[in-house]
Amino acid sequence: MNLKQVVLDTSVVVKWVRSGEVNYEQALQLRKSYLEGKLAIAIPDLLLYELANVLRYKPAAAKENVRKVIDSFLDLGLDVISPSPVVLHEAIELSFEHDITFYDALFLAVAESLRYDFVTADEVLYRRISKRTGIYLLSELLKVS
Numbered sequence: 001m002n003l004k005q006v007v008l009d010t011s012v013v014v015k016w017v018r019s020g021e022v023n024y025e026q027a028l029q030l031r032k033s034y035l036e037g038k039l040a041i042a043i044p045d046l047l048l049y050e051l052a053n054v055l056r057y058k059p060a061a062a063k064e065n066v067r068k069v070i071d072s073f074l075d076l077g078l079d080v081i082s083p084s085p086v087v088l089h090e091a092i093e094l095s096f097e098h099d100i101t102f103y104d105a106l107f108l109a110v111a112e113s114l115r116y117d118f119v120t121a122d123e124v125l126y127r128r129i130s131k132r133t134g135i136y137l138l139s140e141l142l143k144v145s
Helices: 010-016 024-035 046-056 063-075 085-098 102-114 123-129
Strands: 005-008 040-044 079-081 117-120 135-137
Touching (some): 010 024, 040 046, 046 102
Parallel strands (some): 005 117, 040 079
């Protein structure tokens, strides 16, 4: 797969900060491609809230560690998208069409509005939306040897 522009969901990005996760290496390869200028990554601003929440409820979470991870994540300079009303309405449509949460649908709506591909590590979500164009499952996207 030769992706150039993607929207990543939280299931992918959380692997950047939690080693030992399934498909950790594949997620890091996406980050590396971004840092090397080979891949453009956009995320809805919702990802920041979801990521902070995941980290907050991690066993032995500390406020300062959550702050540091969020700050270092922001320092990456990813394109953080605040969805327009049109994109929010499209997310509502997609959530009903595919029987997925509004949160998941928002990532898809942002990707489609930008004409970017969408990458998730969530197999259930992937199965529900995989008939759409430009949808990729992280575990299938990059086979790490």
